[in-house]
Amino acid sequence: MTKALAAVLEAPKNFQFREFNIPEVAEDDAVLRVEACGLCGTDYDQWLGHLKDWGGGMPIIPGHEVMGFIERIGPKASKLWNVKEGDRVAIEPIIPCGHCEDCVRGAYTRCHADLGYGLYQNTKVAPSLWGGYATHTYLHPRTMVHKLPSSIPTDLMTLVNPLSxxxxxxxxxxxxxxxxxxxxxxxxxxxxxxxxxxxxxxxxxxxxxxxxxxxxxxxxxxxxxxxxxxxxxxxxxxxxxxxxxxxxxxxxxxxxxxxxxxxxxxxxxxxxxxxxxxxxxxxxxxxxxxxxxxxxxxxxxxxxxVLSAGWQSTEMAINMIREEGAALQALCSHSFALAQVTDAVRTLGREIVDGHDAVHVTLTPS
Ligand SMILES: [Zn+2]
Ligand SMILES: [Zn+2]
CATH class of the missing domain: 3.40.50.720 (NAD(P)-binding Rossmann-like Domain)
Structure with a gap:
């Protein structure tokens, strides 16, 4: 496949499906084939248009709780991130600049650059694929990448971001x-x-x-x-x-x-x-x-x-899911295909009630 399909939030409450070119990788970046993307209250706020004074604006590909498989990766990124093509990974929502005051102090989740996934760069920023509501996501050279165990079910594994x-x-x-x-x-x-x-x-x-x-x-x-x-x-x-x-x-x-x-x-x-x-x-x-x-x-x-998590809490979350994830399976209430993205967001926001209380909602490209 040479094209990626994405759900683009063009305006509040208005998703349009659009195709984008999948970028060629350079030596220090990668492309992720999305396995699933978790949703949280922020996704609902974003869909309502409540975040218009914050983040990257619209049109944007939402989805900041992204996990999937490394589809293509440059040699330098592979070495730095310690992952190879085919590896299952989760990415952190924030892309740290590495140079601002908070980054150099180690508090990179407060990075002043405001770069990241799902909430920050809109589709006008090349290469457009900055969110998890898509078949593919571009991985910037400074992405924080966590290797995941391969054996854990998709919906349970997507708890890594909210658990972190x-x-x-x-x-x-x-x-x-x-x-x-x-x-x-x-x-x-x-x-x-x-x-x-x-x-x-x-x-x-x-x-x-x-x-x-x-x-x-x-x-x-x-x-x-x-x-x-x-x-x-x-x-x-x-x-x-x-x-x-x-x-x-x-x-x-x-x-x-x-x-x-x-x-x-x-x-x-x-x-x-x-x-x-x-x-x-x-x-x-x-x-x-x-x-x-x-x-x-x-x-x-x-x-x-508090806003976000960090490297250590993400690694702790992966371990907790690996060791005692079974107890958390009951939270995984809904999984939607990308084509049903509006239903997914509305279910999370309790606008659609199907008799099964929405707790953890995930979106999968296929
Ligand atoms: Zn979230
Ligand atoms: Zn920074």
Missing amino acids: NAIRWVYEIGKVGMGSTVVIEGPGQRGLLAVATAKKAGAANIIVTGTGADTGRLALAANLGATATINVDEENPVQRVIKLTDGQLADVVLDVSSGTMAPVLQAIDMVKRGGRVVLAGLKGQNKLNGLPIDKLVLSEIELVG
């Missing part, structure tokens, strides 16, 4: 460890993977909040190791956390809910002095009124925003 996020947010940034009490607000894909991560890290209490629409997801959370679940439509989550912890409150609260602000304010009331509130849910560009600054100051509460 959960590991960074809960374990690396949240510092959840043995005996910790953690509250996870929002039982979506990332919230549920955060439960599995907190359990693996040794948390003693894992409390998960959700709404009345989340009954199935809260049950999944309990199966993955949550010690308590709270339906916020029926009870006050702050009061319940006070009760569950004998007034000790949480060491860490992770907000992975999207759109709504109440969980942020509740998180500040659920966390103990010196505790940490980790914010990972996008709020549709809304601003928050009523932030109790004095309480944050007086109780030395840390409020931290």
Whole structure:
């Protein structure tokens, strides 16, 4: 095949299928044959047009949770990345520049260049194939490439990106460890993977909040190791956390809910002095009124925003899927062919409800 097929987001809620030339590889880059691409809340926000002031704009090929097989690779890239043609790999969403202040400090996921997959360069930037909603993706010379085991089913393996996020947010940034009490607000894909991560890290209490629409997801959370679940439509989550912890409150609260602000304010009331509130849910560009600054100051509460994962958390995610992936299979709820891309995004956004709760949604080219 000399052409790649891609779903291009031309305007909000408007996908068009287009063909692109598959680029020749140079000595330091490669082309990936996409096996699958995972979707997350960011994909839904992007489709709605909420990211128009951020990232590469439109027309763009979305898909930042990309995995597949190395189709062609230049000799220098092969040596540097330690992969060869035919190898199964996952790529990190961000392409670090290697030279900005954050890159040289090792915090390359905050790279100032804003280069990456699915969200950054639009199709006008050569060679156009910058996203996973396609049969092929171009691999830039500075792509962060992780070799994957060959034996793990496709849908389970695509959890590597969201699981790497959960590991960074809960374990690396949240510092959840043995005996910790953690509250996870929002039982979506990332919230549920955060439960599995907190359990693996040794948390003693894992409390998960959700709404009345989340009954199935809260049950999944309990199966993955949550010690308590709270339906916020029926009870006050702050009061319940006070009760569950004998007034000790949480060491860490992770907000992975999207759109709504109440969980942020509740998180500040659920966390103990010196505790940490980790914010990972996008709020549709809304601003928050009523932030109790004095309480944050007086109780030395840390409020931290997180976006992405990194090399170490990605490798940890690959190991966790290899060793205990079976427990995570229940999260893989939907898989769509590329031709059904709009259904995939709408299912993720709960616009299409088929009786089977959408948790982890994947797109495959064939
Ligand atoms: Zn994502
Ligand atoms: Zn950089």
